[in-house]
Amino acid sequence: MVDGVVSSSLYDNRSTSNTSLLYLNVIVNNKLMTTMIDTGANRTFISIKALHLSYKKQSINKVSSRVILADGYTSLSILGTVHLSINMGDMLTTIKAFIVKELCVDCILGMDFINKYKMIINTEERTVSICDNHKRPTLQFDVNKHCINYPARLIKHIRIPPKRTVSVPVSVARSSAQVLFRPSFKLQQRSPILMLNSSLKIHRHTSFISLHNP
Known part of the structure; x- marks a missing residue:
């Protein structure tokens, strides 16, 4: 049973914004999605609703399991896994993601993605940069002012x-x-x-x- 809801829109200024609430609008599997960079998530997740119909039928490895979040109580039901191709600026990145029924955004990029691409988060400049070989493109992350x-x-x-x-x-x-x-x-x-x-x-x-x- 849900006893209430919490809203993440309490703070919008730079001095109080939390580094685990960073949003990027990027192309994921040829579809524009709102992604959230979550330094508290070990893995990358995507909502089944966000996947294109063709991916729902062809490219999903179906599994049935649950993962427990860091609090030791909250669990997410895993529907399967899918390989994501994410355009980060002029760089194409890839990561395997867990598919879940619903998320607060289309896709959550976890520590597996952050570590793979040596992501650097600059909260003062509101930018993130990733590295692949000798390239390190920089992207401006969004200030999400909507109530989630x-x-x-x-x-x-x-x-x-x-x-x-x-x-x-x-x-x-x-x-x-x-x-x-x-x-x-x-x-x-x-x-x-x-x-x-x-x-x-x-x-x-x-x-x-x-x-x-x-």
Whole structure:
């Protein structure tokens, strides 16, 4: 059950932007996609919805498995793997990606891609550069000002006694970020619990929400 959502659009200025929230609009398998560079992800992922119809039928190695995120609780269902060809400026890059049902963006480039192409992230200049042999093209990454929501789920069941405040651990499918939390409609309808903090800091896919039982 989803207990609420967090929004990654809390901070837009350079001094507070998180290096794990970098966006690039690039050509992936001959299709323009929004990709996110995630330094907290070990592997590269792509949404099944983002793949072109021809790739859905021909180039997918179907597997059925699950991967656990760094928080030890959140898991993603893997539908298969696919080889991606990504145009980064004037350089063609390749990487094998896990296919999942849905993501917050079309594709997430993880540490496997970052290490393979010796990616350098310059947050002051808002650029990333990659290396292949003697070439090192530089790309400007996007400042995504749209509100992107991620589901937040309780890590374990809790009981809050009357007149008490409890710090509750939640699991979020983001490695690290400063976000805003909004409780789900169902949670607000069925519970009189008061939420004391809406600004959360996510670390290793985990954050804490202070809840009060009046």
